[in-house]
Amino acid sequence: MSDGFRAQVLTDLPGLRQRHDHIFAADWRARATVLGVIALLVGLAVLAILRLELSLSRIISGMGELGHMVGMMIPPVPSSSAHAMVYLHALGETVAIAFLGTLCGAVLAFPIALLAARNTTINGAVQFMARRSSDTIRGIDQLIWALIWVNVVGLGPFAGMLAVMTSDIGNLSKLFSEALETADRKPVEGVTATGATRLLAIRFGVLPQVMPVIASQALYFFESNTRSSTIIGIVGAGGIGLHLAEQIRTIEYQAVAFIILLILVAVVAIDFVSGFLRRSMTGRASLTH
């Protein structure tokens, strides 16, 4: 039915073209932009492929190897129950690293965020300093921080916790300061009108507005840190990553698959719990408005 109508209309295509010339006219500028962007993207991709020496034959032979490895991963069981216990303990360590790291990071990021936010900072110079130091911390990857902390406090989960904390200070202070800047100004004016000092105005005018947002962001980072702290063990900073890297190097693929499954289960469980907590927090926040 609709196809018939469409076909019927399309028979008069030249007529339509003539009557609605401006709609059918090609927009050469837009087309040139689109083609230019595509050419740029493809050109860069070709440059990257040539420079990085990525060849199709390597990809294909690698795929075969990968398929072979996946075959060897089944069934995903560790070589003994003693190993399984070791992995479970390492997983607990990973979660503990993420939890403590995020908590300490959030606590330390908060004052930096206050100094970096436009509406709560002391003056421009302080704000600039706070922002740049947060940028600098953020520019260095968590794994690099882990390596540095391993040099300072030695191998083990403590270094991992400090690495998570450090990179969270950078990330969370930026997010917190953005949350602070979006706070409504009216409560601040109201509190100031009662004769409160600036500090009190921030405490009773700004903080109650942003606390739920800040808490939910911290929880979100707890989730993402559980993922990232599964790998900082690769550089010796505790957690399950050490075992993972070891099992891959010693070609124990069944244990590798078991560990990956463990990580997936733990991440999903923590996502679920923290998602529940976040929803209940933001839900309460929207009720109080």
Add this chain to the structure above:
Amino acid sequence: MALALLRLPDAQLLPLRHAYGEAVAAKRRQMVLGFALLIAAILLSGWVAEVQPALFLRNLGGFFSYFGRLFLFDGGSLKGQLVFTNFGEWYWGLAGWASLLFDTILIAYLATLIGSIGGFFACFLAAGNLTPSPWIRGVVKRMLEFCRTVPEIVFALIFVVAFGLGPLPGVLAIAIHTLGANGKLFTEVVENIDMKPVEGAIATGSTWTESIRFAVLPQVLSNFASYALLRFEVNVRGASVMGFVGAGGIGQDLIEAIRKFYYADVSAILLMILLTVMLIDYGTQHLRHYLLGRDARG
């Protein structure tokens, strides 16, 4: 000024006061319980993660002196001098590092491109408003979830064994992670579109692909580009550590310098990475604001 406040009679007031007291007490009980749980969790994880405050305090000085040492030459005739005094000596490996850093950026670029294209095709199948079949949707969503839950370094570790050392496993690992992350973000964008243009396109007899091309794409493309740019920025950071496991880029040189305590090299490489990341941050931020701003105006 005498203000005569209206006061409820005590008989009415008492139950209200009582209820208020109850509510406050309940809230307080909740707070105390929450704090107790938090402290228990902290102590438990502190025990599991072998937190040693004493060790930390003892070595905290080491942390700061580590950063001090980063800016001193660690060997040769210039030992002990500030690195800024002899730029040529500090950046003795500039050509090699710059080339590796360029590789790192290209790894991030290629991975972002591949992952975003993959996410582009996946997102329409995962969006609830465009794909009515819950089976297809569920499968695509689970696949994306898997891709973003397994950390990219883990993929890189496995791919290094399968594809051999070099940038190839790095590109693939980051691309898979990008596919998962961007696929999810793209899906959310698509699920929030205005459905009226889609209905209009369907009313003219367009097929599923045609309605996506003419009714969905114009609404979502600038958001997609913005997310892809954001990912690129994240991926440059990620690519800088791919070399830790032998998957190409500048990470290889960095981990070697850190492990062997070549302090001046560490600071030189870190500074280069930081500058590059900041420049890319700055550039992509402007591009993204331009894209999203144009969207808002149009």
